[in-house]
Amino acid sequence: MARSRGFWADWTFGKIAAISAFLVVAILIALAVVLYGESRLAIEAFGVWKFITSTVWNPPMEKFGGAPAIFGSIVSTIISILIAVPVAVGIAIFLTEIAPHYLRTPVGVAIELLAAIPSIIYGMWGLFFFAPFMRDYLQPVIHATLGKLPVIGQWFEGYTPGIGLLTASIVLSIMILPYTAAISRDSFKMVPDVLKESAYALGATKWDVMKDVVIPYAKLGVIGGIILSLGRALGETMAVTFVMGNQPVIPHSLLEPATSITVTLANEFTEADSDIYLSSLFYLAFILFVMSFLVIAIGKFLFLKRVER
Amino acid sequence: MDAVKRRKIVNGVVLVLSTLAALFGLMWLFWILGTLLYKGLGSLSWEVFVGDPPGPGDNTGGLKHAIVGQTLIVLIATVIGIPLGILAGTYLSEYGGNSRIANFIRDLSDVVMSVPSIVVGTFIYAIMVKPAGHFMGIAGSISLAIMMIPIILRTTDDMLRMVPPELREAAYALGATKFKVIKDVVYRAAITGIVTGVILSVARIGGETAPLLFTSFNNNFFTLNMFQPMASLTVTMYDYAMSPYKYWQQLAWAAAIILTFGVLGANILGRVIAHYKFKK
Secondary structure (H helix, E strand, C coil), X not given: CCCCHHHHXXXXXXXXXHHXXXXXXXXXXXXXXXXXXXXXXXXXXXXXXXXHHCCCEEHHXXXXXXXXXXXXXXXXXXXHHHHHHHHHHHHHHHHHHHCCHHHHHHHHHHHHHHCCCCHHHHHHHHHHHHHHHHHHHHHHHHHHCHHHCCCHHHHHCCCCCXXXXXXXXXXXXXXXXXXXXXXXXXXXXXXXXXXXXXXXXXXXXXXXXXXXXXHHHXXXXXXXXXXXXXXXXXXXXXXXXXXXXXCCCCCCCCCCCECCHHHHHHHHHHHCCCHHHHHXXXXXXXXXXXXXXXXXXHHHHHHHHHHHC | CHHXXXXXXXXXXXXXXXXXXXXXXXXXXXXHHHHHHHHHHHHCCHHHHHCCCCCCCCCCCCCHHHHHHHHHHHHXXXXXXXXXXXXXXXXXXXXXXXXXXXXXXXXXXXXXXXXCHHXXXXXHHHHHHHHHCCCCHHHHHHHHHHHHHHXXXXXXXXXXXXXXHHHHHHHHHCCCCHHHHHHHHHHHHHHHHHHHHHHHHHHHHHCCCHHHHCCCCCCCCCCCCCCCCCCCHHHHHHHHHHCCCHHHHHHHHHHHHHHHHHHHHHHHHHHHHHHHHHHC
């Protein structure tokens, strides 16, 4: 029996759809394989542990160590999360519990739209407006307060033109703020009203309800959201490239110029003039890929999975 | 009664603090937005849209090359990304269902979605730019398409799964083949949702700079050839903002506001469609 035209249309469509779906898997595998292949030269030359811990990044001498870039990526991510999370949770509490109802939708939508602004705009604002503000107003304040503390005071020393690790971290925190706030708000919103109302009926204040009902209920979602924001901050390029300073050193003070993996890639990738230089940059990209993969895997599969159930 | 009083005070303090946090956060965001509007609108002129790129130190010139380049790169990325994303989403929803392999692809697709965009750029550099020996616009489009596919896949999958199974069964009962059911019943029922997902994904990738830095690169001349280096608004902004020339910096702000209007416009359009679709 000859098969009808309908059968072949059916068969072809199914196969094409399947191939498209497996393409996503292929892309991920290809990414890992290609990045590893391109960094082979540098891996063989500098090893793994030696590359991660070496602070020498000297293109003319063809000596490459990833420590300054990795340090900058991790430290700027941690600082930005430390700044953004309390503010984002504050915004989420404000939007779900405090704000009058007619304000909730417009402010919520405004925050979501701010998350859609291209990150390069944050970077440009950082370079032209925030860096001078940092130099003229924030730096003296930081010297007078945080700089006077014992032990950690030395992290806040020095005079700079406003461009450095801390400036980049602050710009980064502003960039991930809308994203983190939106996720926290969505997690808080998922708390059933019945639970909250029972607590109110027992005489709880708004803070009691937040502390003992909403936050415990929404905890996993918020932590998952924070980890996803962390992944975002780690891979963000344009918001930090303008204000990091691109100095391949581990700075003594957070106010000093530094670098990160993304900043190094953005600034040096098209200028790499030798194979080992380019390969070292690919090595950094590969390390960033692995770091963000781990962060996302932890955030998604450890925390967000449980929320869905 | 003391405990009650203390709780009320603590409550008041926390409420004030979180309101302050909200105001603090919003203040930064509105400072950035205000700056963008002030600098951007002040730099806009007819010349910006139709002028050829300025030379170093010039005081005239525009962004025609970058606006056209940006449009082309995003357009080609969309043309590549939409069919692949929709087909993959269709496979997951209509063929994969809740099978282990489908869920595995869903998880991997979420991982691809969160790969840092600059890493995607280095990947395309390695497989396209390096073998070809020069930067090209199409490489930028493919980088953006890679970022787009998981987003479209996700929304298509979600939207198709919201179509009630009874609709499909009714069509099967009439003797329709699977392809006919998907094409004439499932897609029709879910079309608004799919379109929303596509528009939001365009908004998401339209403002990306990092994946274009090493792929489409930049071009100081007007070109329509996708196999040559091609200017984009974002990379042009990056180069002009970092330059010492006042006029170039002014053009960077003009590019910033054009880009933001484009991206926010697409975003709002997507939301409005979704709002009307799901309100009823």
